[in-house]
Amino acid sequence: MLQYIFRRILIAIPVLFGVTILNFFIINLAPGNPVDMMVNPSATPEQLAMQKHALGLDQPVWSQYLHWLVQLFHGNLGFSYSTREPVTQILASHIGPTVLLMGVSLIVGYLIAIPLGIVCARKQNSWIDYLVTGFSFFGISVPHFFLGLGVIYVFASKLLLFPTGSMNTLGGDGSLMDTINHLVLPVAVLATGIAGNMVRYVRSSMLDVLGKDYLRTAKAKGLSQFIITNKHALRNSLIPIITVIGIDIPMLIGGAIVTEQVFQWPGLGLLTIQSITSRDYSTLMAINLLAAVTVLVANLLTDILYAVADPRIRYD
């Protein structure tokens, strides 16, 4: 097992290098020059050239890449082209809100989807099965921005139950209750999509397991339905569920761009859009890299969790 994990990490290293190369070149082959965006328009060509030199933008792309990579190993992601702050600092201040938003959304989504999926599988083709299947199709099909605007329209603008956006009331006390109040609507939007996707996998995976012989045995020896469903069947249907969770985890970083825009949630998504508008390429590269690393780590964790959940899976 340890050997397997070690090998998986070794394979992930060249992929990570590939990611940094692709990431760097996509962004640096861009025709627009960040210097043109930040220097005031009356600057002379000499001043522009000096600026470019100061940022290393007059060097060939490959040498800029190497420089960036070396700095990366020193934990230095560079400075924002637009605000001059260190990128690490900017990321640090935006990552919390996104992880909070997505983390809560994932948990709420799963807490809705897993029980519903089990019920659907137990009562296949009943009205509740059809209802939940309908809901899941809605969840995977509705664009986040439309659902977001819809819930703002109903719950914030008409019913005045929740605020329309941002994370805390401006000038408020920033208390936990205040944040929760601001979380409700965006979490509802994101959790709808997450649950809609997950419920289908739970349902089909449970259906698969419920038809197995060992469950008939469990029933025959007189175990209660509760234990059969939640202990024997659920455990055995975990593999597809873990796969979906593994695919979902990277959303912690990159999954809420549109929702953050709709709700003006001050996280990485909003930062991405701001950085695009101001051509802040060093920040964009850092966000992309962070998101890609999350994907790689999530894949690795998924593979390890398989073995934990299902001892029949062995790696050698």
Next chain:
Amino acid sequence: MAMNLNPNKNVPETEGLKSSEQILLQLGEEESYLHMVMRRFLKHKLAVAGLIVFGLIILIAALAPVISPHDPNKIFGEFEAAPSATHILGTDPVGRDVMSRLIYGAQVSIAVGIGAVAIYVALGIVLGLVAGYFGKWVDMLIMRLTDIFMSFPYFMVILVLVSIIGPSLFNITFVIGLLGWPAIARLVRGSVLSIKEMDYVKAGVALGYSTPKILFQHILPNALAPILVNATFGVASAIIMEASLSFLGMGVRPPAASWGNMLTQAESITVLSSQPWLWIPPGLMILLAVLSINFIGDGLRDAIESQNAK
């Protein structure tokens, strides 16, 4: 769409006696398979409903110049007018007819949805076939490339790339098409690995057929079913992607009408709360289009999977 499975176009015109016999045999089997899939698909009520709705949306897109009540870019005197007899869905803040823009918006969604998926399915098929068939370092290289592309958060990279090369209908189709291939490539590679050991492929090699011919005429037709299902769901996600990009101002830009950019106006709280005719109809159209395609995909998957299980 299921007609893509039609094996007729894969029948070579000049063949030796033996191989054409073989192909005829294969053809007979394929047609009954296709027939079975179609029959199962048609039993799936939601999938048929999805097919009808999506067909209607394609029809609206195709007939937009005929059925649209006004020119979608013509500016009328009244801004933000409520729905009336002349403007069924009212006018937008610039004074354009919302109904006409809604009709023309269908063209954008269909073009991006089908265009982008066509590009990445083609890319994915070629890369997957090459990786699976040749194996060794070619496979290793292509699969690592797949890993790299799959490690990027899809929407974020598309957003950044589009913003760099400039938002336009063509560019978003191109970018979604350029980045969507890894899933298809993996799928095709998997199919190739299981198919290439089959006797009929070995027979093709023994008969001295060229490699592209074996890949595209003998292996690909037998790997089409899962590609078709994946591509169908892909059209739905490309439509959401276009709408989201246009909503963020990084897709199709006004004055051109897209369902996504029609919703941008609703970011203003006045439009959101007092002019629902401006944003609810385009939102519902996106939902309807995506929902109908997802139903089609679900029906196709059921039809193909339950067939394979037998």
